[in-house]
Amino acid sequence: MRRLALRFHLQLLVATLMLALIQQTQAANSQAMAKAQQFTLPNGLVGVVIPDNRAPVVTHMVWYRIGAADEPVGKSGIAHFLEHLMFKATKKIPAGEFSKIVSRLGGNDNAFTSHDATAYFQRIAKSRLSQVMSMEADRMVNLQLAEKEVLTERDVILEERRSRVENSPSAILDEQMSAALYRNHHYGIPVIGWEHEIASLSRKDALDFYKAYYAPNNAILVVSGDVTVEEVKKLAEEHYGKLKPSAAIKARDRVKEPPMRTPLKVELKDQRAGKPMWSRHYYAPSYVTAKPGEAEALDILMKIVGGGPTSRLYKKLVMDAQVASSAGGYYGGSGLDSTKIGVYAVPNDGVEMDKVEAAIDAVLAEVKEKGVTPGELERAKANYIAEYVYESDNQSTLARRYGWGLVVGRTIPDIDAWPDRISKVTPEEVQKAAANYLELRHSVTGTLLPIAPDAPAAKPVSGSRS
């Protein structure tokens, strides 16, 4: 009785907290909706401004609607390679000076490449915004690549691949799982590229890619911080407005997956693996490709099933059955195309992989058959909304939220309505999402098995033509 009463009080507390959070969010949200503002320059560049005048700093980002999944066949890694090369010379700025100048101005900068987008950003004093815009606009069209610098940078990237992938059995397994899961779509090709293809990327490849995709009408400018939309638009007109749009830019038209009909299994034995690992990816729609409400339901589902130590997977495998030292899952729904749900576990010493897999399958079967409880649903919603509110307090996170959303074709109202949509997900929608997408036939299951150091080395045989 005592316990029941406690549970009731906890649920009441959670419900009350959630209500408060939703109200706070809706306020923050309506504020955000008023605040994130968009404009488009005559040359096609889209601008988004998220004012935040608590400190005289800004985050300036330029997003290109181009990523690793758009690369030409045989040129994997070129999007990421070009991202590196964008820090080389233009007519105005010598090679390697871009970041140094930003640093001397008191700011910092970086860039990243994903399958769907490439972005460049600086965080800097408001008074320097015009100068970094001038530099970013300059390298959008004036990149100068010296053969020698290209080759040196290629070595840097090959080393990056060696340290991040080749020396990491779990990264190799992940790469092999993606290659198996996507039969047709280029999400199956690693963002950094296949080593043998990186090794043959040339200056010409980089320039071809640059000329094809870097243009104001393929870019989204995002500025968050101590600015007004009028200020940003004026600066954008001055720096980006003078750039000519490219007639070659077209809407992205990616290949689609054929129907998935067979579960796949991938097994990696590696003497460098510290612990065994079990991992599964299910093919699932993204926010862009899902039917209305589906992606939100998948977010809720995977929070309940695998989000942290209160999740079903953690409780069942780690706490109750004690077959794993960690276990969880996630939904990766931010892609332009359908991507995946991930589930994983690290078996405890001496526990067979099959036993761990059976325990996971039981958790997944239960949620497919019986759905989730109202308490779980409310906690998951409260958790997401709390995260959303928390993240909305961060200038850089806000810039990424809108930049990422717009680069995959979503709109500001769509992005802003997310907490509201999350709060409306029903238990039926969650169960339906589980039934539809935790489907073994659309999955790849990977296992990583450490082997004794004296076992034959897992030296891969290259598939290159002789």
Add this chain to the structure above:
Amino acid sequence: MRRLALRFHLQLLVATLMLALIQQTQAANSQAMAKAQQFTLPNGLVGVVIPDNRAPVVTHMVWYRIGAADEPVGKSGIAHFLEHLMFKATKKIPAGEFSKIVSRLGGNDNAFTSHDATAYFQRIAKSRLSQVMSMEADRMVNLQLAEKEVLTERDVILEERRSRVENSPSAILDEQMSAALYRNHHYGIPVIGWEHEIASLSRKDALDFYKAYYAPNNAILVVSGDVTVEEVKKLAEEHYGKLKPSAAIKARDRVKEPPMRTPLKVELKDQRAGKPMWSRHYYAPSYVTAKPGEAEALDILMKIVGGGPTSRLYKKLVMDAQVASSAGGYYGGSGLDSTKIGVYAVPNDGVEMDKVEAAIDAVLAEVKEKGVTPGELERAKANYIAEYVYESDNQSTLARRYGWGLVVGRTIPDIDAWPDRISKVTPEEVQKAAANYLELRHSVTGTLLPIAPDAPAAKPVSGSRS
């Protein structure tokens, strides 16, 4: 003692027969080497002539150095689709008349598409060779495609896919296994194409592909039969010589596979499957990509391991252990790029898949560890050489042998030297090939499991974006 003596006599008989066959082959071979002759027209068209004057008929083939593995991304099936459309109209010949004309001339004709080549051929009276050449040269450059015919033919191909793949669980499994095995190379995409991509192929796609790849400098003319090289060259000059070469034709540069590091497993459950099936593909070099002697050793290896009812797999699984109703293996080494070794078995009723797999793995482990016996080696060689001699008696097979060899970049002397190279394969080379290429990390294992008709239908969920 009786049995030993008999075995000795049998081995002697085999050895004697083989010696006779090799001598016969070397004679046939030197004859063939004198006979298969090659010329090149100024426009780049390569001609091969294999005279055979036993009957006044000829086989006329035109091979294009273009196949399904060369298709643009997202346009899978276009090579095969175009092959169908080549039987539509030119300025001179109305749609659908090509084959009817050949038939009225007393001949027959057809065409085929593979990952590496597309070929068109007619078998016809010698006196009609000039006429079919004229027609083949005409459709090499003058294809006329009406929108309506293209759409009708696309439906024909979608129906072909439905009947050949969608209605065949073993074909679906094979397709899924190839998609998994090749992480990067387009051998992972079916020749007929993915259904959703076939469905969107257009007249423009077909014409773009046609214009890009159909030209005399991308074609190999092969004529076998009652002709001399002089006659064929004269006719070729008359009909093909007037066609302009295309400046767009370049050497094929296919993507390569990244290193293969993980065994893969694919499982298909289908209520339409009559029997369970176990199948494995190992990634292996082709004659074009292998080091000298390797491909020949692989041919010998797989003849011994899996070629027919005297093979190790058949004897162990079907006759001795009686776990399978059929079992075998093969090496598919004819590709332009590295392809595969296949191994398969059909389990007997009530025998677990795992038991069959263990029996197969034992056979493969034994050959890797202990190699093959001299008797097995000699029988395999004799068998290949007998097949070669037998096939050399057939006009159409000869035309295909040289056409296929040349279209993947081999030469007539290289093709003719095959029996000699096969006869020189050593037991060490066979064992080394087994050790190098029967490697689980470079494999995909597929299982087909019938399920009860009242089990949930294996309806695939399409991965198309909504």
